[in-house]
Amino acid sequence: MGATFLFQARLCLYGLSQSSGIIHLGKMCVRTMCTKGIKPGERKSPPRKNDTTIRQTESFKVRQMPSFPTSVFAAGNAKRTTEMLKRKTALCLVCPDGLVAPDRPLSPTEWKKQLEEAPCSPERFDVHMMTLLFKTGAELDIAKSLLTFVALETGTMSYQLLLQYLTLCVKGGHDAEALDCYQIMRGAFPALETGASSLFIKAFSRTESWREALPILRDMKKVIAPSTRNYSDIISGALLHGAAAPAWQLYDEVLGEGLTPLPDTWRALFEGGARGERLLGVLGYMRDNQVYPERNLADAIKTWFHSLPGHHWRGEWTTVSPKGVCKGCGSELESIQLTPEEYTHLEARVMADIIQGKDVFQKTTAEELESFKAFVKRKPVFDVVVDGLNVANIVKGRQSEMLLAVVCELERQGLTSLVLGRKHMLRPSASWDRRNMGLIQKKAHCFFTENTSEDDPFLLYATLHSGNHCRFLSRDLMRDHKACLPDALTRRLFFKWQRGHQLVIHGTVAQGRRVGFQMISPYDTIVQSTGVSWHVPYDDSVDRSSYEVPQSWLCLTNKP
Numbered sequence: 271m272g273a274t275f276l277f278q279a280r281l282c283l284y285g286l287s288q289s290s291g292i293i294h295l296g297k298m299c300v301r302t303m304c305t306k307g308i309k310p311g312e313r314k315s316p317p318r319k320n321d322t323t324i325r326q327t328e329s330f331k332v333r334q335m336p337s338f339p340t341s342v343f344a345a346g347n348a349k350r351t352t353e354m355l356k357r358k359t360a361l362c363l364v365c366p367d368g369l370v371a372p373d374r375p376l377s378p379t380e381w382k383k384q385l386e387e388a389p390c391s392p393e394r395f396d397v398h399m400m401t402l403l404f405k406t407g408a409e410l411d412i413a414k415s416l417l418t419f420v421a422l423e424t425g426t427m428s429y430q431l432l433l434q435y436l437t438l439c440v441k442g443g444h445d446a447e448a449l450d451c452y453q454i455m456r457g458a459f460p461a462l463e464t465g466a467s468s469l470f471i472k473a474f475s476r477t478e479s480w481r482e483a484l485p486i487l488r489d490m491k492k493v494i495a496p497s498t499r500n501y502s503d504i505i506s507g508a509l510l511h512g513a514a515a516p517a518w519q520l521y522d523e524v525l526g527e528g529l530t531p532l533p534d535t536w537r538a539l540f541e542g543g544a545r546g547e548r549l550l551g552v553l554g555y556m557r558d559n560q561v562y563p564e565r566n567l568a569d570a571i572k573t574w575f576h577s578l579p580g581h582h583w584r585g586e587w588t589t590v591s592p593k594g595v596c597k598g599c600g601s602e603l604e605s606i607q608l609t610p611e612e613y614t615h616l617e618a619r620v621m622a623d624i625i626q627g628k629d630v631f632q633k634t635t636a637e638e639l640e641s642f643k644a645f646v647k648r649k650p651v652f653d654v655v656v657d658g659l660n661v662a663n664i665v666k667g668r669q670s671e672m673l674l675a676v677v678c679e680l681e682r683q684g685l686t687s688l689v690l691g692r693k694h695m696l697r698p699s700a701s702w703d704r705r706n707m708g709l710i711q712k713k714a715h716c717f718f719t720e721n722t723s724e725d726d727p728f729l730l731y732a733t734l735h736s737g738n739h740c741r742f743l744s745r746d747l748m749r750d751h752k753a754c755l756p757d758a759l760t761r762r763l764f765f766k767w768q769r770g771h772q773l774v775i776h777g778t779v780a781q782g783r784r785v786g787f788q789m790i791s792p793y794d795t796i797v798q799s800t801g802v803s804w805h806v807p808y809d810d811s812v813d814r815s816s817y818e819v820p821q822s823w824l825c826l827t828n829k830p
């Protein structure tokens with residue numbers, strides 16, 4: 271940005287006192303000045319000697335539609351559904367106070383006229399107008415002309431007005447003005463609240479004075495836990511100015527606080543280069559926490575690998591075949607199936623933290639859960655556990671018919687199924703036809719819980735108890751349950767198990783037609799390495815919801 275002539279209200283801060291968040295100015299001098307705008311440990315995947323043993327459970331196969339891209343876990347599905355629903359709702363945006371932002375700087379006389387004609391209270395005019403200038407992306411000069419007017423007119427400036435002005439400066443990348451504002455506010459107010467502190471941290475971090483952001487962060491910690499954005503701003507600032515040590519120190523602080531670093535932080539670290547072991551540790555963190563970088567972060571990762579001296583890393587953007595083979599290097603990706611050790615670990619944690627967890631008994635009695643366990647013990651091992659109410663509700667008005675169609679399909683495939691339902695489903699009604707419910711109970715094992723019970727724990731118990739081959743049929747995404755698990759590793763295993771075991775009905779089910787199931791991906795979508803290769807699934811769109819997995823991959827191979 272080149273030099274810009276700015277009409278700036280400069281505050282000469284003598285005779286200044288402060289009360290109730292207002293600066294009283296003993297003297298204000300206004301001058302024209304020229305301001306130069308300132309721009310703002312390697313984790314190897316287990317060896318896959320003979321993956322076929324764990325890749326596909328051989329005891330049964332559920333008939334699946336060749337429809338992987340439309341899997342409930344595929345990126346974009348949730349967003350598309352939400353947008354479709356939004357289109358059905360008319361949105362109405364109303365400007366609350368009727369103010370209109372000028373398109374050029376105004377003289378004090380012109381501002382005076384605006385004030386007199388404003389539809390809002392004269393006392394709030396300055397703050398409302400400054401907020402509007404920010405929201406409409408107005409030029410900085412217009413905001414400055416408003417400040418000048420307020421200073422001349424009243425000799426005071428409220429904290430709120432300066433905060434709005436500061437927001438406009440920082441969001442617009444006017445760091446020099448933001449730092450001027452820091453001097454003013456710091457001198458006028460005994461303390462800054464979080465909003466102003468965050469803005470100053472951002473502004474300082476973009477300049478050579480980035481170290482000034484450190485004491486602001488320190489002061490902030492006395493009142494509130496700083497956000498990952500605050501940390502990210504300073505880490506980026508430090509790395510931009512070649513200070514790797516304080517950057518990594520702050521990064522460790524983020525992890526120590528149990529916070530998830532922002533993608534911007536990781537990008538700054540990879541772009542900052544060096545410290546290879548630490549960066550491989552970042553990739554390990556992404557693996558453990560199912561982090562999928564966005565394209566610009568994946569770009570930084572690729573560039574970093576290319577820059578490693580003495581290696582011959584080559585990266586390419588690619589996809590993976592439905593069978594889990596990388597189309598870039600031809601290697602097989604990790605299986606979605608859990609190893610026996612992983613399965614045992616997950617089963618124990620789910621039983622302890624979800625099934626026996628405190629939350630469950632708020633909606634389910636211990637007696638009911640015990641009677642269910644005894645029921646499961648008496649029955650043969652299940653191949654599929656059906657969330658009966660959830661599945662039936664796919665077709666409103668003929669629920670029992672839908673559930674019967676599913677049960678018939680599972681029976682046709684020779685599978686032993688358990689239908690979990692609620693007791694009210696046994697009361698004949700238009701939705702719950704007596705004959706259909708009778709047939710369901712003949713074709714599948716059934717357990718009906720109290721109407722108020724939460725049935726997910728029953729579903730998880732029966733599925734996990736039946737063994738690694740057993741799958742469950744539900745549209746529920748189990749996010750609350752995943753959150754109950756105590757550590758990142760167990761949560762990762764739960765998500766992996768869920769994606770490898772959850773059946774979802776494919777498309778709509780027309781009356782009298784067979785039910786199809788979406789294909790379950792045979793490979794795990796997670797950052798993975800074999801030592802001579804890295805595969806990083808990344809987001810190439812903004813449409814992915816948190817429980818979905820990306821479809822694009824960065825394939826990195828080290829070939830001499």
Ligand SMILES: [Zn+2]
Nearest residue numbers: 596598599825
């Ligand atoms: Zn590859």
